Amino acid sequence: MCSNCDYTIHGRHFHYGWDKSFEPAQRVAPGSTVFFECHDSSGGQLTATSTVADVSTLDFGRINPVTGPIYVEGAEPGDALKVTIEGFEPSGFGWTANIPGFGLLAEDFKDPALTLWRYDPATLGAAAFGAHGRVPLKPFAGTIGVAPAEPGHHSVVPPRRVGGNLDIRDLSAGTVLYLPVEVAGALFSVGDTHAAQGDGEVCGTAIESPMNVTLTLDLVKDARLKMPRFTTAGPVTRHLDARGYEVTTGVGPDLMTGARHAVADMVELLAGRYNLNPVDAYMLVSTCGDLRISEIVDMPNWVVSFYFPRIVFE
Numbered sequence: 001m002c003s004n005c006d007y008t009i010h011g012r013h014f015h016y017g018w019d020k021s022f023e024p025a026q027r028v029a030p031g032s033t034v035f036f037e038c039h040d041s042s043g044g045q046l047t048a049t050s051t052v053a054d055v056s057t058l059d060f061g062r063i064n065p066v067t068g069p070i071y072v073e074g075a076e077p078g079d080a081l082k083v084t085i086e087g088f089e090p091s092g093f094g095w096t097a098n099i100p101g102f103g104l105l106a107e108d109f110k111d112p113a114l115t116l117w118r119y120d121p122a123t124l125g126a127a128a129f130g131a132h133g134r135v136p137l138k139p140f141a142g143t144i145g146v147a148p149a150e151p152g153h154h155s156v157v158p159p160r161r162v163g164g165n166l167d168i169r170d171l172s173a174g175t176v177l178y179l180p181v182e183v184a185g186a187l188f189s190v191g192d193t194h195a196a197q198g199d200g201e202v203c204g205t206a207i208e209s210p211m212n213v214t215l216t217l218d219l220v221k222d223a224r225l226k227m228p229r230f231t232t233a234g235p236v237t238r239h240l241d242a243r244g245y246e247v248t249t250g251v252g253p254d255l256m257t258g259a260r261h262a263v264a265d266m267v268e269l270l271a272g273r274y275n276l277n278p279v280d281a282y283m284l285v286s287t288c289g290d291l292r293i294s295e296i297v298d299m300p301n302w303v304v305s306f307y308f309p310r311i312v313f314e
Contacts, residue, residue: 002035011037024071056137068189075186080223094209103204143192149182174233201293236293243310274295
């Protein structure tokens with residue numbers, strides 16, 4: 001529990017999707033620091049005792065619950081909500097799954113798979129993967145946003161111009177996020193917390209992990225943002241950089257096809273080198289490998305690269 005927070009929003013105050021008609025869980029003044037109890041993306045459906053059979057029975061109506069919403073006094077359309085990410089209290093448990101029909105290589109991996117993780121929530125030391133792998137951790141909130149202006153209920157799955165399911169690894173402690181406000185009070189919510197993720201979250205899940213989040217909510221009046229933006233407090237990849245990277249590429253006229261080639265080649269490389277089941281390699285790279293657009297100007301072909309940190313196995 002946060003001793004210096006102005007408010008605590010308990011885990012029972014959650015909702016699915018976005019809707020400007022939702023009643024706020026709390027009204028707060030600009031500048032308030034708020035402690036949120038957040039659920040993992042399965043909404044507690046996957047636990048430390050789950051098996052792969054539980055992946056097939058997931059209720060997608062209960063996916064990605066977010067804690068909130070918070071009404072920020074004085075927030076008006078055209079303002080920006082300034083969200084300072086103060087810190088995280090991780091749970092020590094996480095999971096990664098291959099969910100049939102979901103993920104960048106869904107056509108290649110059609111069967112469910114599940115990896116369960118344990119990590120030290122106090123030290124945040126790297127989480128063990130199999131006998132030899134260790135994934136460095138960097139907690140962040142995958143879903144963080146405000147209500148859109150359009151009336152009705154909107155799915156939480158796709159990211160939006162007002163935030164939502166952004167899955168940006170660098171929305172970690174110390175980062176300041178700015179979200180466009182479209183409705184009175186902003187109606188801010190947060191959830192879908194992760195212990196680690198690679199840029200791209202290529203299998204569709206990362207190390208999904210319930211945890212608590214402390215945020216400070218403030219306003220920038222008349223900011224007129226069109227999309228979210230953020231400022232990091234410092235370097236963003238030093239937890240991965242120490243041993244360098246293995247890199248595969250995809251080259252061609254379509255970025256999505258290039259991304260699939262780059263990831264598929266990395267899965268094949270790791271599976272062969274470390275004697276991994278390919279689906280396990282696929283889930284592993286989703287937690288710590290990074291998709292990058294390396295070149296997008298030399299038409300008709302573009303280059304997508306996939307970086308896997310060697311520190312995981314060294």
